[in-house]
Amino acid sequence: MSVTIVDIAKKATVSVGTVSRVLNNNPTVGLKHKQRVMAAMAEMNFQPNRWARKIQKDSTKTGQIALLFINVEESRMHTSYMMQYIHGAQQEITGSGRKCLFLTWNETPGDDAIPNILLDGEIDGIIMRGYPRSEIGRQWMERYPRVSINPGGGSMIDCDCIMVDYQAGTRLRMEYLAARGHRRIAIVSPDETGYIQSKLIGYKQAGKDFGLDADDELIQAHNVPPESDFGWAIDNLWSLAKPPTAILSNDYSCGGIYKALVRRGLSIPGDVSIIGCDNSPNYCEALAPELTSLDICATDVGKAAVQRLFERMKNPEDTNRNILIQGRMVERESVRKL
Amino acid sequence: MSVTIVDIAKKATVSVGTVSRVLNNNPTVGLKHKQRVMAAMAEMNFQPNRWARKIQKDSTKTGQIALLFINVEESRMHTSYMMQYIHGAQQEITGSGRKCLFLTWNETPGDDAIPNILLDGEIDGIIMRGYPRSEIGRQWMERYPRVSINPGGGSMIDCDCIMVDYQAGTRLRMEYLAARGHRRIAIVSPDETGYIQSKLIGYKQAGKDFGLDADDELIQAHNVPPESDFGWAIDNLWSLAKPPTAILSNDYSCGGIYKALVRRGLSIPGDVSIIGCDNSPNYCEALAPELTSLDICATDVGKAAVQRLFERMKNPEDTNRNILIQGRMVERESVRKL
DNA sequence: TTGTATGCGTTATCAA
């Protein structure tokens, strides 16, 4: 095996106790002995056995938190806010003196392999994005304290959730537009499940609260293939008796909406105002005109998830909580005052 | 302390040896004993002490690799390829049965704090992006096998490097344009140090090889404040006797260049063709027209870094190597054949 | 200030 403190002790002609004290920076060691020991350690390239060092302490804590992305498709992995989730969570984990283990886990049908991280038990808790589809995967997850980041629905895992408040955020966007004289506001989405559902609730609520037209004809949320542009939505809206004066969507869809509007000869924000959602870094600024958007504060979501995880680790019997993180408007150039 | 195999042995009225054998799935255990032991473990909620388990084996390996982002500014963290580096490296690390520790480390002047990951020695090696400025930070890094991802220059750390071949990539972009009849190609950059230097070498090389105008007047690489648009570059280029027919830049700068061109009444690709660099997901498609770009294959860079790290861990005395990863053209709508 | 001896939770050896 490798060099141990016994070898060092012999080489430095001291006892193992003295070597151990040097290792632990114990100030009661005499200078001469300390130097002899340090020299011997350097010379023999001594590496203390970290497991032997820890064996004496209570070993239930590893000081490591897993950041686990489960069944997140490749394309979604590169959505702007993913990095914000990760970075926020990691900062909070590191700040607490713990370590952050990052892992993506894609379940493949017929393969029930469980990640080593879960098997080995070298973590104290899990921050998860997405969720396992298999029953066995679910069971392994539930062995650990865990918090879910912005689950879209469909998760069967019993856990705390930190969520972007899309409902309030959409209400905020509506309020912002109403304050600038808009009455007919459309909302566009390339799918009809997931976050859009919360957004629609906020949309309708704001319609009532601010006395806006929030009719079904202004809601264009349909499942469309990913490669389809947004011509369908714009065509539908501009075949109405009264087209909208503003459109709500998410940032990436706004790119397509911009193009569809331009094709139709409509100018932004001259003819139509647009507000995105997510405030994707670099992206909103790239569009012409620059896109006004709702910042979902994804970094805060990551941080809040870790904070909640620490609470739960202290208090395992606590009841599950859904914590909502509020967004904020970031003004750019895509909204006009009527 | 917590429940140990001694407690289990007593409860199940067997010896510790038998309990240990059950723990390790040793087939020589009798069925009756095995059941008694398993029952006792379940009942007492037994958690084996992982450090005690490892103490006997050779303990130099932790099975963990650090993915360390050092002094990377917040805004750069959210560049599109960062996530690709991370994801590529993580997949390769996980694929080898190891675990990926993710950490950002921002040195603050006057604070020589070293990340716990380096202090505790619970990693076998480091994949690094950026580098420490402090001497002490550098020394800690050099205690581990390490590979650097795409260092911009200025690093004093002695290590292997995996780099995007910006030089060949820029040559490739030039070749692509030359094949489509372009002779006067400009290159634009909002800074004059960093990757642009390699790109300029490839630019000039291609100029010679393909007989293109690659005069200094077509090179617009200057340090400008981040908020400045690209009016300066376009103004300079279109005050030339013969303006370029094509422009090379990086994706994010292309957003600004598009706007500056439109302001001048120039159409893309009708009047000017544009090729970006990085092939930023979601971004290139958002621009109108969609941006043709050089994919730098950042995921492959992350993977290659890990592969090289494993080689180095096997062979610590190997001489350092710089490994270049080749990009590939992704065709979209921003280039016209002359 | 230093050395000795014992304990940490587990695995491995050897005898039964």
Place this chain on the structure above:
DNA sequence: TTGATAACGCATACAA
């Protein structure tokens, strides 16, 4: 197949 006991490398009371 099982049990008793000696390692594993380090930390730490206790004695010197």
